Amino acid sequence: MAAASDRPFKLLVLPGDGIGPEIIRETLRVVDWARNAGLRIELSEALAGGASIDAVGAPIAEDVVDQALASDAVLFGAVGGPKWDHLPRAQRPEMGILRLRQALDLYANLRPAVCFDELLDTSALKPELIRGLDILIVREATAGVYFSLPRANEVDADGQRRAYDTQAYTEAEIARVCRTAFELARTRQRRVCSVDKANVMETGALWRAVATEVAADYPDVELSHMYADNCAMQLVRRPDQFDVIVTDNLFGDILSDAAAALTGSLGLLPSASLSGLGKGGNSRGLYEPIHGSAPDIAGQGVANPIATILSFALCLRWSFDRADLADRLERAVRQVVSSGVRTPDIVEAGVAPVSTLQMTDAVLAALDA
């Protein structure tokens, strides 16, 4: 990966479908702010998801994958919509993101579940349980049941359909994502909870063994283990017991959505998919909001751009080695949310909602102040 000094960082932008293009358009204004602050970024843009299916017949073109491989980071909007819902699994918009995760070896999917205290009231949980909540879920994202073979949907001799999937993990695949979790825990409360079904699954037993081995290299970080079902329960009952959670691809998919829902700040949460943690914030990464493409409100200019803007903050931190700019951007967003500026998704009674553009204006103004 490049250091800012020798060449510009390459950022590939994939707006995708639905509200993707409009939230990306506004986030690019924040990218400009970073450039004005002295960061050299070379931008390119390409199609992904439904837009790519319509144009080239695949959720992501191979030359776009190559372009992503040649980039330092990818900024992703959102993909999918009713138009492509009838397509078979392998041809659907979501396959674009799975293909990128694997091609770029983005094995560590970071999903922060952070509560914006100003939005406490929008959460389903009692305020006292989630005030100040800050959980980081580190989900393995390039192996497990999402990618393992064999898998098939077959018809057997007597005409009965039978489907199967495989969940496979090597110790190397588990160890590297656990290392990422332990490294990140060192920047936080130094507690990692490893989640599995070691009581039922072979991969769970290996997961638990390897997590325990990796922990030996991090004596300053506390490791605990939890079964996935209990974790789902504990997230609801007492979410503040968690600092970093590390888990496999499938459990991570489910538990990170549950954790995000707890915060009540769903429309504001970013995510990062990293190929490990590079030295000093120079990791290859893909950055995207955790929300979907929201086809129902697409094109109206009312989508909340904050999750995408905060995804770019993660990009500044992890791929562009500019934690300083990331901090400034995150502070500016906090300030805007504190000041009561609200897109329709987070609006309170009696407040006039702002547009995607106006929300971004507010963030840029806070950055300038």
Add this chain to the structure above:
Amino acid sequence: MAAASDRPFKLLVLPGDGIGPEIIRETLRVVDWARNAGLRIELSEALAGGASIDAVGAPIAEDVVDQALASDAVLFGAVGGPKWDHLPRAQRPEMGILRLRQALDLYANLRPAVCFDELLDTSALKPELIRGLDILIVREATAGVYFSLPRANEVDADGQRRAYDTQAYTEAEIARVCRTAFELARTRQRRVCSVDKANVMETGALWRAVATEVAADYPDVELSHMYADNCAMQLVRRPDQFDVIVTDNLFGDILSDAAAALTGSLGLLPSASLSGLGKGGNSRGLYEPIHGSAPDIAGQGVANPIATILSFALCLRWSFDRADLADRLERAVRQVVSSGVRTPDIVEAGVAPVSTLQMTDAVLAALDA
């Protein structure tokens, strides 16, 4: 299965470990109440879980499995404890319950997530979101990743460990549990939400196809589909949107625990594992509280017996064809909870907690009233 008229129902009781024996002991007093109400029940008792490991070296003895096969119903306490935590997966206490599910073909695991409005305050969720909540999760419990082969933990040629599990489903396995869900929906709000990861898994795609086919036989029941990650999110955000959820073994394990946690009534929730719905409430079933063996409070006589008592109510309903007695018992429990009788797990500030025995006394008194 027997009708009450020709021979007594056979009930096998497996107290298990931890608080299992004490909650079962009290529930047997409620079994006596049902006998006094004219129900003929032939009781037997055997070991399961850690108690069985200690006595015969296995979490359940094969002759106990045979005894269960010869019974109409099994009443199960809880298993496990620190004493057996070091054992390898295949020898652990939980394997007893998995072995029974498979041997008795208990493919439909019914997990009601019901909110006791008197305990609203103990929930992590805002009262208005869960008041009157009544979700029924129907979890497939004899196939999927819990039981499918091949599965292994291996070391490959270059010395690296690799583990894998298989999740397999036939259309028959999916169809029968979906039928159970649709039948049960007919006794409720007539809405079934089928949960899968059809966008990622082959078994998910088959699950969705078969659920849709089964729905054709239930035109009076509304079917919807949801991805498992979104379901975890929706359970937290707006749990009252669900009536019946039907899903696979692994998703059901996680989502039913999340749903139970929402209610705040965790210590009160029963479960039933049925080999389908027999004609007129004569299904073979295993009944157990959803809570664990709570080794920390075992032997103190303070465990809450209500989840086990309500599990026996489900037994009356589904295996002993006595919906009338089940209704009476459930009403009595509601009344006791309403009247403010509380074991320590659900006690409010300023209320003196009662013992396991006293709570059962209260239920029996309400039944007599």
